Amino acid sequence: MSRLVVISNRVSSPSKRAVQAGGLAIAMQAALSEHGGLWMGWSGKSSGARDPGKPIFREEGRVTYALTDLRRADIDEYYAGFANSVLWPLCHYRLDLTDYARKDMAGYFRVNRFFAQQLAPLLKPDDLVWVQDYHLIPMGSELRHIGVKNRIGFFLHIPWPPPDVFFALPVHETIVRGLTAYDLVGFQTQFDADNFASCLEREGIGRVLGDGWFEAYGHRFRVGVFPIGIDTAGFAQLAQNAVRSGSVRKIEESFRNRDLIVGVDRLDYSKGLTHKIEAFDKFIAANSAWQGRATLLQITPKSRSEVLQYATMQRQVAEFAGRVNGQHGTPDWVPIRYVNRSIGQATLAGIYRVARVGLVTPIRDGMNLVAKEYVAAQRSEDPGVLVLSRFAGAARELDGAILVNPYDIEAVANAIARSLSMSMEERRKRWKQMMDHLLKHDISKWCRDFLEALR
Numbered sequence: 086m087s088r089l090v091v092i093s094n095r096v097s098s099p100s101k102r103a104v105q106a107g108g109l110a111i112a113m114q115a116a117l118s119e120h121g122g123l124w125m126g127w128s129g130k131s132s133g134a135r136d137p138g139k140p141i142f143r144e145e146g147r148v149t150y151a152l153t154d155l156r157r158a159d160i161d162e163y164y165a166g167f168a169n170s171v172l173w174p175l176c177h178y179r180l181d182l183t184d185y186a187r188k189d190m191a192g193y194f195r196v197n198r199f200f201a202q203q204l205a206p207l208l209k210p211d212d213l214v215w216v217q218d219y220h221l222i223p224m225g226s227e228l229r230h231i232g233v234k235n236r237i238g239f240f241l242h243i244p245w246p247p248p249d250v251f252f253a254l255p256v257h258e259t260i261v262r263g264l265t266a267y268d269l270v271g272f273q274t275q276f277d278a279d280n281f282a283s284c285l286e287r288e289g290i291g292r293v294l295g296d297g298w299f300e301a302y303g304h305r306f307r308v309g310v311f312p313i314g315i316d317t318a319g320f321a322q323l324a325q326n327a328v329r330s331g332s333v334r335k336i337e338e339s340f341r342n343r344d345l346i347v348g349v350d351r352l353d354y355s356k357g358l359t360h361k362i363e364a365f366d367k368f369i370a371a372n373s374a375w376q377g378r379a380t381l382l383q384i385t386p387k388s389r390s391e392v393l394q395y396a397t398m399q400r401q402v403a404e405f406a407g408r409v410n411g412q413h414g415t416p417d418w419v420p421i422r423y424v425n426r427s428i429g430q431a432t433l434a435g436i437y438r439v440a441r442v443g444l445v446t447p448i449r450d451g452m453n454l455v456a457k458e459y460v461a462a463q464r465s466e467d468p469g470v471l472v473l474s475r476f477a478g479a480a481r482e483l484d485g486a487i488l489v490n491p492y493d494i495e496a497v498a499n500a501i502a503r504s505l506s507m508s509m510e511e512r513r514k515r516w517k518q519m520m521d522h523l524l525k526h527d528i529s530k531w532c533r534d535f536l537e538a539l540r
């Protein structure tokens with residue numbers, strides 16, 4: 086069997102696993118530990134102005150990690166700059182937040198070339214190369230340029246926007262061209278794949294050959310839809326064990342008979358945090374019976390703080406939460422417990438299990454694994470309710486959730502009230518529908534389906 090070689094910007098670094106937050110690293114860890122292979126990416130560290138040199142190798146289980154530092158200027162221009170100040174807001178339909186600079190764009194291509202040069206000497210002829218996410222779109226063509234002949238696939242974890250949004254990017258054609266260099270390009274949902282196809286056709290860049298095949302710049306490649314999953318059975322087990330642990334018991338006790346609503350999101354504007362807090366505010370104001378009885382535990386680890394838009398938003402979210410607590414809180418009740426640190430997976434699984442509502446309301450999200458984890462963590466006999474934004478990729482699959490438009494604050498407030506008073510029968514029915522789907526479409530299936538298509 087050919088070896089799997091994954092390259093992603095973020096790697097679930099073996100020593101930092103406990104504090105990891107971010108779906109790509111969590112999902113790839115689960116996929117790779119089952120499949121085995123080589124995982125290359127950024128160490129998360131800066132080498133200052135020095136050349137980072139060769140990657141550092143580490144073995145753990147069936148996975149070999151190859152981690153490389155990046156120069157400070159590379160991190161600023163490639164990661165904080167083009168990837169997270171241009172591609173990320175653009176793909177999350179936030180043109181107003183894009184901050185395009187040619188210097189950052191050049192840094193993005195430079196780092197992609199650097200990663201390709203680091204990876205190429207490690208490849209064996211029959212390795213399957215799988216490139217992950219928007220940080221590394223040009224990797225495929227860089228690898229081809231230096232003579233790599235292996236099969237190379239690409240998976241985009243975030244949404245792909247419609248042409249009118251995407252074409253606002255000054256270098257849109259170069260980016261689209263980057264994707265056409267792969268043998269297989271995977272998206273989270275059919276919407277994303279359709280948007281990408283429209284981009285190809287609208288500019289006359291490529292043509293549809295049918296059955297997922299496309300042709301562009303004289304190259305044929307395939308496009309597919311591969312919704313990412315979680316280790317459903319493993320996560321359910323983790324949650325079951327976690328509620329017996331001291332730390333989860335302590336958290337549960339601290340809520341003393343109050344109903345818990347849980348939100349878990351990186352501190353990112355795509356997650357719709359201010360809208361969520363406004364909706365919770367409205368719910369409390371409109372439902373006096375729940376005052377003093379329901380608490381929102383919002384776990385929100387800081388993310389990408391070096392990017393200006395994130396720093397601004399971090400202040401805004403804290404202010405919103407403070408305002409709601411100041412307005413509705415009483416000496417013995419805080420409506421929103423706002424936590425700015427990352428929580429390990431086991432404790433998180435236990436928290437999901439004791440929460441009556443999972444509140445997942447991004448304004449746009451590639452998939453959203455938190456929604457899937459919340460469902461997997463529930464007790465079959467007494468499950469909680471998932472309130473889910475229709476703009477998360479997960480909404481295409483989780484039809485047992487209460488789907489909401491996060492911009493409609495009153496509708497989200499009503500959905501919270503409805504979830505808290507939903508009958509056991511309805512909760513069980515909705516949960517089973519989602520859990521059956523998640524057990525069938527787990528992370529192993531995602532990995533298997535993509536690799537089969539790539540082969």
Ligand SMILES: O=P(O)(O)OC[C@H]1O[C@H](O[C@H]2O[C@H](CO)[C@@H](O)[C@H](O)[C@H]2O)[C@H](O)[C@@H](O)[C@@H]1O
Pocket residue numbers: 095106107108109110112218219242243313388389450451452453454
């Ligand atoms: O690496 P960071 O800059 O710290 O950000 C964390 C990750 O955020 C994004 O995650 C996406 O992938 C998830 C799994 O497919 C998906 O559920 C979610 O909707 C996406 O937002 C990003 O795409 C990753 O590259 C980052 O590592």
Ligand SMILES: O=c1ccn([C@@H]2O[C@H](COP(=O)(O)OP(=O)(O)O)[C@@H](O)[C@H]2O)c(=O)[nH]1
Pocket residue numbers: 104105106107108109111349350351384385386426427428429430433452453454455456458
């Ligand atoms: O304190 C935290 C917050 C989040 N996560 C994990 O980070 C991932 C977030 O993935 P998601 O797809 O929901 O969003 P992303 O952050 O990748 O955009 C999930 O596996 C969460 O369990 C975690 O382990 N600890």
